[in-house]
Amino acid sequence: MTAHRHPKSLPPHGTSVVIVGAGPAGLTVGCVLRAAGIDCVVLECETRAFIESRPRAGVIEEWAVRALEERGLADTLLKRAERHSACEFRFGGEQHRFDYTEVTGCHHFVYPQPLLVTDLVREYADVRGGDIRFGARDVRVKGIDTDRPTVAYTCPDTGRRQELRCDFVAGCDGARGVSRSALPARRIRVARHDYGIGWLALLAEAPPSADCVLFGMHPDGFAGQMPRSPEVTRYYLQCAPGDDPDKWKPARVWDQLHRRLAAAGAPPLIEGTLLEKRVLDMHDYLVEPMAYGRLFLAGDAAHLVAPIAAKGMNLALHDAFLLGDALAAHFAGTGDEGLATYSRDCLRRVWDYQEFSQWLSEVYHGVSSRDAFRAGTTLARLRRLFTSPVAAAAFAEQFLGTAARY
Ligand code: FAD
Numbered sequence: 449m450t451a452h453r454h455p456k457s458l459p460p461h462g463t464s465v466v467i468v469g470a471g472p473a474g475l476t477v478g479c480v481l482r483a484a485g486i487d488c489v490v491l492e493c494e495t496r497a498f499i500e501s502r503p504r505a506g507v508i509e510e511w512a513v514r515a516l517e518e519r520g521l522a523d524t525l526l527k528r529a530e531r532h533s534a535c536e537f538r539f540g541g542e543q544h545r546f547d548y549t550e551v552t553g554c555h556h557f558v559y560p561q562p563l564l565v566t567d568l569v570r571e572y573a574d575v576r577g578g579d580i581r582f583g584a585r586d587v588r589v590k591g592i593d594t595d596r597p598t599v600a601y602t603c604p605d606t607g608r609r610q611e612l613r614c615d616f617v618a619g620c621d622g623a624r625g626v627s628r629s630a631l632p633a634r635r636i637r638v639a640r641h642d643y644g645i646g647w648l649a650l651l652a653e654a655p656p657s658a659d660c661v662l663f664g665m666h667p668d669g670f671a672g673q674m675p676r677s678p679e680v681t682r683y684y685l686q687c688a689p690g691d692d693p694d695k696w697k698p699a700r701v702w703d704q705l706h707r708r709l710a711a712a713g714a715p716p717l718i719e720g721t722l723l724e725k726r727v728l729d730m731h732d733y734l735v736e737p738m739a740y741g742r743l744f745l746a747g748d749a750a751h752l753v754a755p756i757a758a759k760g761m762n763l764a765l766h767d768a769f770l771l772g773d774a775l776a777a778h779f780a781g782t783g784d785e786g787l788a789t790y791s792r793d794c795l796r797r798v799w800d801y802q803e804f805s806q807w808l809s810e811v812y813h814g815v816s817s818r819d820a821f822r823a824g825t826t827l828a829r830l831r832r833l834f835t836s837p838v839a840a841a842a843f844a845e846q847f848l849g850t851a852a853r854y
Pocket of ligand 1: 491
């Protein structure tokens with residue numbers, strides 16, 4: 449195609465890597481590439497203001513924070529994030545505090561995802577001079593089995609189609625993105641798991657009601673509290689999958705949170721205005737392999753882990769470190785081993801985290817399953833965490849992602 453014959457499209461421009469999606473995965477890959485002096489373009493369908501305020505994750509594992517720090521990406525996080533050393537399980541009307549830092553020596557960092565995204569956009573675009581194009585519409589990835597794939601998109605300002613020719617495409621456009629569909633169906637396998645459970649995800653304008661994450665296992669259903677900041681707290685309530693969030697009026701929400709998180713000696717929950725209320729259907733998927741030809745998927749584009757164990761953003765960062773480093777090695781001429789083993793190396797941790805989420809799902813939801821056998825085995829699992837140091841160590845290692853090898 450030429451500009452002459454097709455005046456609505458421009459001739460292709462070239463860059464080394466096109467990154468589709470400016471979430472934690474895409475921005476981290478971009479920052480790593482810019483630090484290595486590699487030119488790249490990030491295409492994001494939303495605006496900068498939108499991605500810098502979209503609430504989601506908040507819990508980051510210490511190994512991920514250290515890996516961000518090594519790449520010069522954690523200065524603000526380390527100043528502002530809270531360090532957590534324990535979580536609390538509430539069941540049978542009692543509270544049981546689990547000090548995971550005592551067991552592993554590692555922390556969870558609580559840092560809302562929009563703050564991390566804000567830091568990464570600033571670092572990529574404003575500090576490292578990276579090219580990022582917001583509002584890119586109708587992104588299409590083509591020619592991934594050639595040496596020079598292209599990524600086409602519609603520019604929001606001109607309405608014209610633009611084409612970027614590149615050496616590699618990093619598909620980091622999340623669960624609802626388009627890059628996954630560019631993988632040939634006959635070359636990949638998609639594994640899925642549906643928990644048949646919904647969570648009402650809530651953000652309350654209220655300080656946390658406890659200094660750590662709370663997990664409430666109650667016959668009415670699971671409830672969770674995740675501190676986000678001194679002013680905002682995330683809560684979860686187990687509900688039916690596909691439930692209508694409008695059926696959850698504030699009085700019903702707070703009544704259920706009080707009931708499901710009640711424990712002798714625990715201070716009452718601090719109520720506040722509900723800023724966000726949506727139902728998440730708990731399901732997982734992953735694509736194997738995560739790469740084909742010149743397209744490499746990273747983060748939720750390749751695998752979704754239900755937020756049961758707060759793992760998705762951690763996995764997105766893990767992929768991004770491996771992909772950024774592997775691409776940097778390719779362009780530095782120091783070898784393609786990292787690209788060759790990228791999918792396998794990511795998926796080992798992904799499968800491990802998926803298995804842990806499935807295990808933890810039974811802990812959270814067994815008590816309310818209306819199945820006396822499942823409820824009994826769930827309580828046995830919970831008690832074991834507080835009676836067996838070996839079980840406690842195994843749980844802490846998985847909860848914090850600290851295994852020496854995956
Ligand atoms: P995303 O963050 O989804 O980023 C993808 C980007 O691509 C977005 O900016 C999107 O706008 C853009 N995009 C999409 N389609 C296109 C397109 N066609 N063209 C161009 N751009 C496109 N994880 C944790 O580790 N810890 C937690 O505590 C945690 N809590 C969570 C709580 C909730 C309520 C939810 C929903 C998720 C939670 N997660 C958590 C999961 C975490 O938010 C995700 O795993 C993480 O956002 C994945 O990052 P990503 O960069 O892969 O994808």
